[in-house]
Amino acid sequence: MRPMLATAAEAPPRGAAWVHEVKWDGMRVLVDVRGGAVTVSSRTERDVTAAFPELDGLADTYDDLLLDGEVVAMDDGRPSFHALAERMHVTKRRQAEKLVAGRPVTLMVFDLLRLFGQDLTRQPWSVRRRLLEELELDGRSWHVPEVHDDGELLLRVTAEQGLEGVVSKRRTATYVPGRRSADWRKVAHRRTYSVVVGGWRPEVGSGASSADRLGAVLVGLPDDDGGWRYAGRVGSGLAGSAGVALLRRLRSAERATSPFADEVPRVDASGTTWVEPTLVVEVRTLMLTADHRLRQPTYLGVRHDLTPEELREVEEGG
Incomplete structure (x- = not known):
């Protein structure tokens, strides 16, 4: 499966129909937890599990999950693609394990696509989000960031904090794998x-x-x-x-x-x-x-x- 994609926008949409999240400067991944094993796939469906051994611990959380999120690496307290680049290039697990201490990564989880064998992609975002929050996924190397009602305020705050931008999502939107949808809109600060x-x-x-x-x-x-x-x-x-x-x-x-x-x-x-x-x-x-x-x-x-x-x-x- 390939992840759903957002369309570019000049400003976050207004109104109660929308919710807003921080846009991280990282690598988009799908994380499949099943049968005591974890598989991490990139946007292009490349298996990158070996590059991120920190995520192995998700196998101990639940028996069957499919998560959508973004792997980020921090530099001076802010997500940095340049910091992540060193980890992305790794294809051998032993080498990745040596890098964990000096250049750790965190999975920012923002969607739940499967739970206990049930496909959730046809459920609205609001249902998927509620189920994701109920899982209480908060570990050393993974985190479920907060969502916000005021997109314009979040845009100002992320600019002040040096973050990449904002992603806005329609609360009623289903998840369309591999497609770019106007139900998800991204506004980036980066130039x-x-x-x-x-x-x-x-x-x-x-x-x-x-x-x-x-x-x-x-x-x-x-x-x-x-x-x-x-x-x-x-x-x-x-x-x-x-x-x-x-x-x-x-x-x-x-x-x-x-x-x-x-x-x-x-x-x-x-x-x-x-x-x-x-x-x-x-x-x-x-x-x-x-x-x-x-x-x-x-x-x-x-x-x-x-x-x-x-x-x-x-x-x-x-």
Whole structure:
């Protein structure tokens, strides 16, 4: 099963029909507790159980559970993806166990999808939440965070505390596995995003050498079907040595067609050299719009610690 996904929004919705949660800067996982064993799966259904041995203790809580949540690692008291990256890359259990003391993780549980063999996904959020709270899951390495009625207040508080943002959920919403739903809406404070590069355009100029200089890159974010959704064109920040180094890497990954699942606007596609989506870069932007487009993005650098596969797994939080 793949987790339900939220749509981007500019502000939390108002009214009693909605409830609001903190958006954590971590890795989205489903945790299956059954028959005395725990299996942890990423957003892309990759088995990451070995990376998080702290969660083994959930096998002693109940006989049959399926939990939705987010694994976070703390740095100076705040969730930090950079702190989590060291744990995410681990595939051997012994290595993960050595990291537990110095870089522990916590599972923030925000949904209950199965209980004692009963599928709860067709139940409204309010029913699933009540059952989750009745389980009283509060251990050293897992926690059920509070929910809030006032989304605007929570948005201000999370900004002051340096947290990632807010996820708002309709109380009557059922759980739709693997689908992005307007019944869940996310508002992020962060102004930086990790994106894959899917193409590049030369610098626009009068000299012949301008064709050999990087003018912009076309970037994407994970879509809901295992592909990449076009997120916009990034030109700012590519001048000088940064652009030269990036173009050198992109030239070795050229391909004939666009790697994006959706259609790239003609104004952006014109003159573009397409590349394999193998390189993750960091950009700063004014905001991510509701249709997942970066507004006025600026290139910051290559993410050497993050592969496209890992980006797909961590991009969706709550």
